[in-house]
Amino acid sequence: MQNNVLILDFGSQYTQLIARRVRELNIYCEIYPYSKIPEDLSGFKAVILSGSPFSVRAEDAPHPDLSQIRGKLPMLAVCYGAQYLAHFFGGKVEPSDTREFGRANLSVIKDAELLFEDIKENSQVWMSHSDSIINLPKNAVRLASTSDVLNAAYRIEGEETYAIQFHPEVYHSTDGKQLLENFLVKIAGTEQSWTPGAFVDLTVSELQEKIGEDKVVLGLSGGVDSTVAAVLLHQAIGKNLYCIFVNNGLLRKNEFESVLDQYKDMGLNVKGVDASARFLDALKGLSDPEEKRKAIGNTFIEVFDDEAHEIKDVVYLAQGTIYPDVIESVSVNGPSVTIKSHHNVGGLPDFMKLKVVEPLRMLFKDEVRRVGKELGIDKVLLGRHPFPGPGLAIRILGDITAEKVRILQEVDHIFIQGLRDWMLYDKVWQAGAILLPIQSVGVMGDERTYEQVVALRAVESTDGMTADWVNLPYEFLQKTSNTIINRVKGVNRVVYDISSKPPATIEWE
Numbered sequence: 020m021q022n023n024v025l026i027l028d029f030g031s032q033y034t035q036l037i038a039r040r041v042r043e044l045n046i047y048c049e050i051y052p053y054s055k056i057p058e059d060l061s062g063f064k065a066v067i068l069s070g071s072p073f074s075v076r077a078e079d080a081p082h083p084d085l086s087q088i089r090g091k092l093p094m095l096a097v098c099y100g101a102q103y104l105a106h107f108f109g110g111k112v113e114p115s116d117t118r119e120f121g122r123a124n125l126s127v128i129k130d131a132e133l134l135f136e137d138i139k140e141n142s143q144v145w146m147s148h149s150d151s152i153i154n155l156p157k158n159a160v161r162l163a164s165t166s167d168v169l170n171a172a173y174r175i176e177g178e179e180t181y182a183i184q185f186h187p188e189v190y191h192s193t194d195g196k197q198l199l200e201n202f203l204v205k206i207a208g209t210e211q212s213w214t215p216g217a218f219v220d221l222t223v224s225e226l227q228e229k230i231g232e233d234k235v236v237l238g239l240s241g242g243v244d245s246t247v248a249a250v251l252l253h254q255a256i257g258k259n260l261y262c263i264f265v266n267n268g269l270l271r272k273n274e275f276e277s278v279l280d281q282y283k284d285m286g287l288n289v290k291g292v293d294a295s296a297r298f299l300d301a302l303k304g305l306s307d308p309e310e311k312r313k314a315i316g317n318t319f320i321e322v323f324d325d326e327a328h329e330i331k332d333v334v335y336l337a338q339g340t341i342y343p344d345v346i347e348s349v350s351v352n353g354p355s356v357t358i359k360s361h362h363n364v365g366g367l368p369d370f371m372k373l374k375v376v377e378p379l380r381m382l383f384k385d386e387v388r389r390v391g392k393e394l395g396i397d398k399v400l401l402g403r404h405p406f407p408g409p410g411l412a413i414r415i416l417g418d419i420t421a422e423k424v425r426i427l428q429e430v431d432h433i434f435i436q437g438l439r440d441w442m443l444y445d446k447v448w449q450a451g452a453i454l455l456p457i458q459s460v461g462v463m464g465d466e467r468t469y470e471q472v473v474a475l476r477a478v479e480s481t482d483g484m485t486a487d488w489v490n491l492p493y494e495f496l497q498k499t500s501n502t503i504i505n506r507v508k509g510v511n512r513v514v515y516d517i518s519s520k521p522p523a524t525i526e527w528e
Contacts, residue, residue: 024048029068044199070098112151242405266294340380
């Protein structure tokens with residue numbers, strides 16, 4: 020591609036949001052750490068500098084060499100980027116008297132400026148900084164101000180360099196998308212050609228060229244990412260794609276059979292492997308979440324390896340890796356501290372010696388779904404909620420037994436089917452039930468019971484990085500609780516989780 024946008028990441032929590040907003044404009048972009056600027060910039064039409072948790076006044080502040088970019092490519096410096104240009108190029112940055120964080124309004128906008136075309140005065144923007152630009156850098160012209168921030172936006176005369184003190188990428192900046200479009204399309208002349216159809220055509224062509232007549236093996240999970248990856252590969256190499264769907268005994272009720280049925284109509288070469296007993300055996304006596312994850316991951320590798328060896332001359336392993344995973348692995352500060360092991364198995368052991376192919380590695384989750392729609396994948400499959408790789412093992416707190424799996428499968432089925440029946444499923448990003456390691460006193464009929472407690476969890480999110488609990492109707496929760504207690508032997512109490520992420524995680528383990 021010769022029409023890319025380069026986003027230099029200075030460690031901002033909003034950097035991925037910048038990329039998502041650019042992609043929403045049908046413009047392709049890639050994120051690189053500020054410390055790893057690509058040597059070859061010929062494929063880029065514009066550059067965006069992200070915000071940062073650093074202060075430009077600090078000794079350890081990021082200070083990249085922008086000489087190959089500035090004045091040679093259109094550049095938009097956001098927040099830290101704007102302060103960077105001021106601090107190191109003849110301006111002055113000082114601590115704000117009060118931290119400038121939250122909503123503000125553009126009280127003054129300079130007339131006839133392309134960056135602010137179709138944006139009116141009083142437009143709301145989102146501030147997030149503790150330093151302010153007191154004096155603009157050399158040859159700078161002020162473009163906009165707020166009541167508290169004199170230099171909210173400026174440009175450098177003689178070059179296509181623009182800087183803003185606010186974040187156009189966040190929802191609270193009401194004209195942020197318009198500003199990004201003004202910069203990328205009207206100033207930088209970037210074509211809006213990044214569409215699902217264009218991605219499919221390009222990717223199929225690249226896969227055909229890369230793989231040729233070699234064989235590829237892919238572990239299907241039934242989820243959106245692996246399904247879209249499989250259909251893309253199938254379009255490219257047809258019968259040379261071998262899909263393996265492993266039942267680890269920890270899937271949702273009847274999921275193994277129903278997913279295989281869905282795949283039948285898609286023309287994929289899929290083999291279903293029921294290894295339930297093998298996984299349950301590996302989990303016997305384990306209660307620690309990390310130990311459970313490792314046992315499941317290791318067993319999956321063993322099962323997958325056994326099946327892959329049944330296929331002669333396999334060269335490639337296909338994976339459904341998506342862009343947030345790629346960004347995380349090359350982030351400014353390196354991979355984040357591990358809160359819990361990633362749900363997905365990251366690869367197979369060295370002894371398999373397979374090359375890796377990842378057709379979705381440059382897509383965000385919402386883009387994967389749009390590509391899936393372009394490929395004609397059933398909307399029921401594309402609309403499936405995310406489901407953890409270890410399955411119900413991390414929704415059963417404590418040790419795993421076949422009876423506990425049965426109980427949770429029944430509870431989960433009632434909850435998820437209820438969401439569908441009440442037309443709530445598509446309004447929720449992810450939902451599930453958790454079997455708690457406690458028992459509670461109850462009364463059924465005239466008898467005292469001492470049985471299991473289950474928690475229901477439903478969240479709304481766009482990418483799982485943050486999430487809010489969903490305010491489900493009381494009537495729905497009441498009916499669901501009654502149905503679970505009446506139908507699932509072994510459960511006498513149901514609770515609803517109203518924790519958001521952060522501080523809680525979506526899954527309990």
